[in-house]
Amino acid sequence: MFERGGKALLLMGCPEVPVQTSLALYLCSRLRRDGWEVLVAGTGAALKLLEVADPERHYLSETMNLDDCIAKTVEGEMTFDICFVFMHNDAGVTYGATIRSISSARIYALIYGRGADELAEIIDFDCETIAAKAVHNPAPLKARLDKVMGWAA
């Protein structure tokens, strides 16, 4: 069973694959329910998709630009206990490796998209990988996430 509480960071990249927004809102909801303080960092478009989908902020709380998040973490102004990095391309893996290098948080690599299996194979840094060939349907990735986090019914 996964522990409760602490600070969680969701790191979102390019939102071109639909499941990213869905899984991010799900994670916000699930982590908040377990007492986590959740910060979402992402590209401008990734954050806009979340903000439009959750105008009254039922799920979403604090948000931050991706580059500001990296800068504040390097400078030691920001710390977190766990981080979920969304990855569907090489750039996502690059951001994941960066977070691994600049933070001591526990890292979860959420890998999705048509090339999820190939992408999972190139990850050689310390993290928990959660991978599924999910593009439009978030259910396979959610099922794997629930299993790893101990949220499965």
Place this chain on the structure above:
Amino acid sequence: MGCIEALKPEVLLARISFKEAREYIESHAPEVHHVQPGFKLFGEYLIGVPPLAIGIENDNILFPFTKPCYGTFVLRLKDGAEVERFRSAMSAEMKRSLKGRGPKR
């Protein structure tokens, strides 16, 4: 990393993987150094899969630059002062590393 784009660097390679960017810099730059993600260059923190290769070619710096939606680019930017600052940082890092390996007293 908007600041680096504003400096109008030359794009040597575009939309490649981070590994390809590292290999290109290592094989094309006459002087190559390796740094960790979060190293500051041109006032910005670098993103990357360690180790990040940084190339020096006269007054130019060759470095990887990753954009979430477009992949990694290899950029070349002419800035003699930044080359000197970078070399000083590398020299200081090497001294720290050698000092750490010295005999314990």
